[in-house]
Amino acid sequence: MPQAEFVGRVLEATATRFWVGSRVSRLEQSALSFGSLVRVAAEKAPQAAPSTQIYGIISQIRLRSDQLVESIAPLDQIEESIYSDQHQRNLPIQIEVLVLGHKTKEGQISYLLPPRPPLTLARLYTCSPEEVREFTSRGWGYLRHMLRADDAPVAEMIAVHLKRAAAAHKAAGNENWLNEALHALINLLRDDARLMTVLRAVNEVVPAAA
Amino acid sequence: MPLNYSKVFREIQNFASGAARLKREREKQQEKALELLHGWGEKAEDLRYRVAVAAEIASYVHLAAPTEEPINATFPPPPTENCAERVLFLAADGSQIEPNPHGALFYALVNVGVVVMAGHETPRTLIESRFYDPETLLENRPDIPLQRDLAERQALAKAVAAWQGEPKAEQEWRDLMDGLPQPEAVVTLTDGPLELWGAKDATGGFAEALKEYLKSLHSLLAAHRQAPPAVLTAGYVDKPHADPVVQLLRLAAIGETATPEQIKAELERRPPRFAAISDAALFRRLLAPGERSAIFRLVSRSREDYTGDLALHFFYLNASPTTGRAAIARVEIPAWVTKDPKAVQTLHAALLWQTRHVPNAPYPYILHRAHEEAVVRRGDRETVERWLTGALAENNVPLGSRSAKQILKDLTANH
Numbered sequence: 001m002p003q004a005e006f007v008g009r010v011l012e013a014t015a016t017r018f019w020v021g022s023r024v025s026r027l028e029q030s031a032l033s034f035g036s037l038v039r040v041a042a043e044k045a046p047q048a049a050p051s052t053q054i055y056g057i058i059s060q061i062r063l064r065s066d067q068l069v070e071s072i073a074p075l076d077q078i079e080e081s082i083y084s085d086q087h088q089r090n091l092p093i094q095i096e097v098l099v100l101g102h103k104t105k106e107g108q109i110s111y112l113l114p115p116r117p118p119l120t121l122a123r124l125y126t127c128s129p130e131e132v133r134e135f136t137s138r139g140w141g142y143l144r145h146m147l148r149a150d151d152a153p154v155a156e157m158i159a160v161h162l163k164r165a166a167a168a169h170k171a172a173g174n175e176n177w178l179n180e181a182l183h184a185l186i187n188l189l190r191d192d193a194r195l196m197t198v199l200r201a202v203n204e205v206v207p208a209a210a
Numbered sequence: 211m212p213l214n215y216s217k218v219f220r221e222i223q224n225f226a227s228g229a230a231r232l233k234r235e236r237e238k239q240q241e242k243a244l245e246l247l248h249g250w251g252e253k254a255e256d257l258r259y260r261v262a263v264a265a266e267i268a269s270y271v272h273l274a275a276p277t278e279e280p281i282n283a284t285f286p287p288p289p290t291e292n293c294a295e296r297v298l299f300l301a302a303d304g305s306q307i308e309p310n311p312h313g314a315l316f317y318a319l320v321n322v323g324v325v326v327m328a329g330h331e332t333p334r335t336l337i338e339s340r341f342y343d344p345e346t347l348l349e350n351r352p353d354i355p356l357q358r359d360l361a362e363r364q365a366l367a368k369a370v371a372a373w374q375g376e377p378k379a380e381q382e383w384r385d386l387m388d389g390l391p392q393p394e395a396v397v398t399l400t401d402g403p404l405e406l407w408g409a410k411d412a413t414g415g416f417a418e419a420l421k422e423y424l425k426s427l428h429s430l431l432a433a434h435r436q437a438p439p440a441v442l443t444a445g446y447v448d449k450p451h452a453d454p455v456v457q458l459l460r461l462a463a464i465g466e467t468a469t470p471e472q473i474k475a476e477l478e479r480r481p482p483r484f485a486a487i488s489d490a491a492l493f494r495r496l497l498a499p500g501e502r503s504a505i506f507r508l509v510s511r512s513r514e515d516y517t518g519d520l521a522l523h524f525f526y527l528n529a530s531p532t533t534g535r536a537a538i539a540r541v542e543i544p545a546w547v548t549k550d551p552k553a554v555q556t557l558h559a560a561l562l563w564q565t566r567h568v569p570n571a572p573y574p575y576i577l578h579r580a581h582e583e584a585v586v587r588r589g590d591r592e593t594v595e596r597w598l599t600g601a602l603a604e605n606n607v608p609l610g611s612r613s614a615k616q617i618l619k620d621l622t623a624n625h
Contacts (some may be wrong), residue, residue: 068568068578071568071569071570071571072567072568072569074569075569078567079294079330079567080294080330081294081327081329081330081331081332081333082567082575084331084332084333085332085333085579087332088332088333088335089579089582090582090583
């Protein structure tokens with residue numbers, strides 16, 4: 001699993017989610033993808049800031065087009081250099097991040113929503129395996145934020161997250177993390193019709209897990 | 211109410227009622243001008259004499275002079291296959307933040323985007339920015355658009371020098387040009403005329419800028435002479451409004467013979483003959499899709515600045531790939547490009563290849579991309595201003611303040 005990488009900067013934020021601006025080239029060069037665990041760090045965190053890091057999961061990636069792309073798109077043949085050039089143009093990519101928790105000033109991971117959303121232009125990073133382990137080792141409270149996201153593909157997001165987090169824990173010798181996570185998930189969804197959908201998605205990315 | 215709508219509406223109605231008559235008049239003038247263009251196709255010597263006399267009489271002329279090619283000649287589109295492999299394209303375009311004497315921060319910025327296209331690889335880009343602090347602005351009072359134009363052209367010269375292995379080339383330019391495939395020709399493009407424009411008075415630094423620009427052109431010429439490959443420099447003027455060829459036809463319209471007095475009278479004639487048409491209107495009718503016109507020499511006030519191999523020339527190009535609406539551009543080139551018919555053909559093909567990538571917008575792709583790289587967006591401006599504010603504060607330099615006029619303008623700017 002790759003180390004933490006800079007992804008982009010916060011454009012807009014609310015208490016429960018925020019949006020980050022990035023570029024195609026950065027997306028291509030990084031391991032960033034749907035379901036990645038990410039964290040936001042302000043460039044210069046003010047003394048009074050209630051949290052030092054805000055954690056979240058990528059719930060949507062939107063590649064925006066412009067009129068140039070729309071003009072070229074219908075062509076049967078696109079010159080190779082023109083095609084690849086579209087991926088380095090300043091076309092913004094918008095990444096939506098669902099907030100899962102934060103790290104307090106005292107250095108504690110909390111699965112409560114941060115007291116304040118991240119500030120605009122704060123830097124977003126992917127989490128390193130170590131950071132993934134740190135964030136996912138305190139319990140399962142953060143899963144409820146994912147389950148609450150009505151307009152995101154919840155089952156796929158959870159499945160991808162479980163696969164990656166399980167790999168990070170396994171690399172550190174914890175083979176049991178995935179089973180514990182699944183038990184917690186079943187418990188959270190025991191009266192929820194989405195349980196089977198989530199388990200099927202988990203089964204697709206981590207066969208024999210669910 | 212932001213407009214006096216009733217007045218504007220009346221004026222539009224008046225214009226529209228006269229537009230049909232104007233269109234007929236324009237067509238009549240175009241017919242006559244085309245007739246002259248064809249009739250004088252083989253009389254280059256006589257036309258050159260008339261141009262020389264006109265330039266003697268009035269230094270302000272902006273005339274086309276015939277070259278070896280008949281003035282009514284048209285050249286079919288050369289094959290554009292393999293242009294990507296045959297030509298190394300370089301383009302530069304600039305944008306700027308002009309100083310605002312009413313703002314709290316007095317500064318300026320010139321931003322130049324450079325794009326390199328070689329073979330089928332992803333185009334390479336480089337941005338060169340120059341910040342002008344208040345001290346420089348107050349002491350030298352630079353003409354910022356002129357500095358932008360100069361920086362664009364200097365960027366191209368730097369790129370070509372780096373490509374040719376100039377030992378003094380800066381690392382970022384060497385990186386930009388490193389490992390590019392060897393082409394048959396290098397085409398360098400800027401948007402707009404090749405001639406440097408600016409107020410030619412003592413302030414604004416036009417003379418100094420021109421000197422630096424000529425240095426860059428000489429550097430490109432030196433690279434060309436180091437051939438192969440040929441270095442073909444061009445300025446691309448999309449949808450031009452100027453009329454140097456029409457002005458030439460005014461001189462032809464005097465008659466079979468023309469005395470200096472008749473030429474003077476023609477220059478002073480008001481309204482001038484063919485006042486309703488531009489060169490673009492004329493060549494829209496002459497050039498089929500992809501064709502270029504004859505090459506003309508530009509006789510203007512600046513002809514003494516651009517001499518010898520730098521003398522300014524141009525041709526018209528119908529960049530449209532299909533019949534219907536022609537897309538006329540004026541392509542300005544220095545004399546060194548005109549000397550080799552093969553080089554002109556390569557440039558012609560290269561420009562057509564560049565204009566073929568975006569449907570319904572036959573304009574060189576690389577120039578559009580250079581522009582896109584160069585544009586200073588609101589966010590960029592805000593970043594520069596934040597840095598400037600922070601740096602001044604850290605050094606206990608008091609910030610300026612907006613003028614009262616600016617404060618009031620800002621209050622209504624978003625409405």
